Amino acid sequence: MKIIKMVKKSGEVLAILLLLLLCWTAAFYITPWFFQAFPIHQLSSYKMQMIDTFFGFFLFGLIMYGFSKISFFQEKQSLFLRPMIEAMAKMAQGNFNIDLSFYKKEFGNRNHPFNEIAESITHMATELGEMEQMRQEFISNVSHEIQSPLTSITGFAHALKSDHLSDEERMQYLEIIEVESMRLSKLSDNLLKLTSLESDHPPFEPKSYRLDQQLRRVILSNEPQWRNKNLEMDVSLNKVTINADEELMDQVWINLLHNSIKFTPNNGKIGVEIIKNAADRITVTIKDTGIGMTKEVQMHIFERFYKADPSRNRSNGGSGLGLSIVKKIIEMHKGDIQVESSPNKGTELKVILPIDQ
Ligand SMILES: Nc1ncnc2c1ncn2[C@@H]1O[C@H](COP(=O)(O)OP(=O)(O)OP(=O)(O)O)[C@@H](O)[C@H]1O
Ligand SMILES: [Mg+2]
Numbered sequence: 001m002k003i004i005k006m007v008k009k010s011g012e013v014l015a016i017l018l019l020l021l022l023c024w025t026a027a028f029y030i031t032p033w034f035f036q037a038f039p040i041h042q043l044s045s046y047k048m049q050m051i052d053t054f055f056g057f058f059l060f061g062l063i064m065y066g067f068s069k070i071s072f073f074q075e076k077q078s079l080f081l082r083p084m085i086e087a088m089a090k091m092a093q094g095n096f097n098i099d100l101s102f103y104k105k106e107f108g109n110r111n112h113p114f115n116e117i118a119e120s121i122t123h124m125a126t127e128l129g130e131m132e133q134m135r136q137e138f139i140s141n142v143s144h145e146i147q148s149p150l151t152s153i154t155g156f157a158h159a160l161k162s163d164h165l166s167d168e169e170r171m172q173y174l175e176i177i178e179v180e181s182m183r184l185s186k187l188s189d190n191l192l193k194l195t196s197l198e199s200d201h202p203p204f205e206p207k208s209y210r211l212d213q214q215l216r217r218v219i220l221s222n223e224p225q226w227r228n229k230n231l232e233m234d235v236s237l238n239k240v241t242i243n244a245d246e247e248l249m250d251q252v253w254i255n256l257l258h259n260s261i262k263f264t265p266n267n268g269k270i271g272v273e274i275i276k277n278a279a280d281r282i283t284v285t286i287k288d289t290g291i292g293m294t295k296e297v298q299m300h301i302f303e304r305f306y307k308a309d310p311s312r313n314r315s316n317g318g319s320g321l322g323l324s325i326v327k328k329i330i331e332m333h334k335g336d337i338q339v340e341s342s343p344n345k346g347t348e349l350k351v352i353l354p355i356d357q
Contacts, residue, residue, distance in 0.1 A: 020060055027056035080106070080114060087121055096129030098122065141305040145187050145319050149180035183319070190321040193251070194304070197328045204332055206245050211353075212237035214246065215272060215284070218253040225261050226270065234271040240282055242355050248329045255322040256286045256349055262318070263347070264290030282355050287348045293341040301339065302327045 031052050035043075043051075087098040103118040156173040159165070165173075196202060215237055226233055242249075260270045271287040293301070297308040307320040330337045334354055341347040 019063060020056070023059040023063065024052070024056035026059055027052050031055055084114075084117065084121065087125070091125055091128065094132070096125045096132060098125045138304070142187075142191065145305065146184065149183045149187075152180045153177050187319045187321075190319060190325060193325055194321060194328070197325065197332070202332065204245050204248070206243050206333075208241055208243050209246050211240045211242045211244075211249075211282070211284070212274060214249065215253055215274070218250065218257060219272060222254070222257055222261065225258070229261065229264070229266045229268070231261065231264060231267070232269040234269060236271075236273045238274050238276060240274050240276065240355060242282070242353055244333050244353065245329075248332070252326050252329050252351065253284075253286075255326050256351075259322060259349075260286055260288035260290065260347070264288045276355075277352075280354055282353055284351045284353070285348060286351075287346065289346040292343040292345050292347050293339075294343055298339050298341055302337075 031048070035048070083100055083102045087100055090096075090098055098121070100118040100122050103112075103114050107115045109115075156176050160170060160173050216235070219233060219235060257270070257272075264270060268289040270289075271285070273285045273287075275283045275285065277283050293308060300306045301308070301323050303320075304324045305320040306323075307318060327337055330351060330353070336352045338350045338352070339347065340350070
């Protein structure tokens, strides 16, 4: 393959040299005829030589220009541009599955500009393709999350029109409609939060405040939920000041606590603890004796819309966005979140945060 290319290239160089030779030869025979037809006296042989040379080059340029206008050569030029143009047209139509291996075959691994352009177009197409896939997955997840409560609401609203319902049944249907509407409202709330956190200018106003007081307040405001399930709350909070956005951190503790309450059966136990593990860092641990998670599940819990058990979540009203919001907020605070869990034993979520010195 390489040898054929080398032969082809040498042939091209040889053809150009031959053409130059022909042009100079032509110039050599034409100029004396020109001097005879229009006698110019007193020209030194040096000047005549110069005229010869210029005329030779002029002829060469003229022929090359003529070649470039011949469609065969124009086609050869556009042959190299066509795959790129076609790839761009495909991308403009939303198809990011492009193949520009033509340039690799043509120019090998050389640093040829065509190779570089083809590589960056392929890279761009891959990135755009991934973004498009994420967008489609997002839309399909949102539609799914909206569709199931809407189906329930429509179904039970329709059933309520019947005259043959007992008061008890009517109440039960209305409660389902209420729960499903709240689920929809929570979903839209979470989507808005996630969008605002992922925007170019997310809300972020850090200030110094007492973390232990914040955690105590969040635990107390959720007392009805954990009391309802008769959960024991074991709280050990050292006095700690952190520099963070208090409103965003509220969301973190609420989401983590809600998960522990949600995934812990009645009469279980939840523990919340602050540990100062280094001069510049603290760890907040939220521990429960709930259903736990397998290693496989733990790998996905921070992904948007991920739910280990969608059927269980249906009754709990989750949309799988809580932990992705938590992770985003912790990242904004330059912290880290880790999970330790075993099925049927419980879960421990550790939030590591930098603190004021
Ligand atoms: N403490 C926990 N114990 C057991 N499983 C958990 C716990 N916390 C999270 N999970 C698992 O991780 C999944 C994702 O949690 P996440 O908080 O993101 O969503 P969700 O609680 O299902 O819904 P949402 O938070 O949007 O209401 C949960 O569905 C559950 O399977
Ligand atoms: Mg949750």
